[in-house]
Amino acid sequence: MFRLVLLLFILSSPFLHAGLTDTLEKTRHIMTHYFHNMLHHIDDTIDCEANCTHPEIARVRKNRLHLITSVKSTEDHRFSFSLNVRGNIYLPKISKKFRITLTKQSADRLTNRQIDRENENLITDTKLRIGLQYLFTETEKLEISTRLGIRLHSPFDLYQELSVRKSISLYKDYAMVVRGRVHYYITQLYLSKSLQLTFIKPLSSRFVLAQSNDWYSNSENRHERHIVNHLKLHQHLDHHDHLVYWISYASLAHNDHHYKQDWQALSLSYIHYFTKWFYLQGIPRIIQKHQNGYRNEYEATLSFGMILGK
Helix, strand or coil: CHHHHHHHHHHHHHHHHHHHHHHHHHHHHHHHHHHHHHHHHHHCCCCCCCCCHHHHHHHHCCCCEEEEEEEEEECCCCEEEEEEEEEEEECCCCCCCEEEEEEECCCCHHHHHHHCCCCCCCCCCCCCEEEEEEEEEECCCEEEEEEEEEECCCCCEEEEEEEEEEEEECCCCCEEEEEEEEEEECCCCEEEEEEEEEEEEECCCCEEEEEEEEEEEEHHHCCEEEEEEEEEEEEECCCCEEEEEEEEEEEEECCCCCCEEEEEEEEEEEEEECCCCEEEEEEEEEEEEHHHCCCCEEEEEEEEEEEECC
16 A cells, blocks of 8 residues: 555656646646636626725735645555645625635545645535635734535535634744634534644744644534644755654543543655645555554555645
C-alpha cells in the first residue's frame, strides 16, 4: 500500500513539473474566470452605490474556492475517494455582513484535519452543504457568526449554527485559539456541539509547535462525546515543501460520562507546492483502534489540492 502511494507521489511530481502545471494553470484560470463572473452577476442583481463600482468588483475577485481530491488506501487494499470543498463567498453589494459558504468533507475526521488546515468545523458530512452566514463581528482576534445551512443531497437536512472564534496572545510568543460551535439540526431535531482549543508556539523560523484539543458531542448518536488531542510539529523546509509530524490520541465517552481510549495514531504529512495554487500531499499513518484490539494498522492518503481565485 505504502509502495503504491509513494510510487504515485514520485511519479506525479516530475509529471506536473514537466508541463502539466501549465495546462492546469490555464484550466484553473478559465474556471476562476467563470467562478468570479458568476459571483459578479449574482452580486450585480443588487443596485450599487455610486462610489462602489470598482472597489466592489475587486472584492468579488478576491473570493476563493478550495478543492481537494483525495484517495485513501488501507492495508487490506481498500481504496476510497473523496472530494473536500471549502469556500466563503463575499458579495459586497448584497451585504457587508453576509457570506455564502460551501462545505464538503470526507467521513474520516482525522484526514479532514490533516488535508485542510482551515477545516471549518468538527461536524463532518460527506454531502455538499451550502449556507448563508451572518457575521456579527469579524476582526483579527474575534469572529462571531451564525449560519443557516442546508444539505443539497438526500437525506434533506436544514441546520442553524452559532460560531465563535477567539485568538489570545499569551506569554511572550505563545498564542491560543479557541473555537466553539453549536449546530441545531432543524429537520432532524437534534443538537451537536464542538469546541477546539489550540496552543501555538513558534520555535524558530522553520519550526512551529502546536497542541490541539478537539471536543465534540452529538445527541443523535446516543450522546457520545469525543475528545481528540493532537501534538503537531510544523517544519517549513523551503518555498515548496512543508512537513507536519502528528501524534493523535482519541477518547470516547457514552452516557456514563467516563472517557475511554478509542484510537491513537502517528502520522506524517508532506506537502509539495508546485505553484501558489496547486499542491500534492502525502500522509502515511500508523493507527491503533479499540475496535481492532489496538493492533497496528497502516493507512495512506494522497491528495491533490487546487485553489480557484486570485
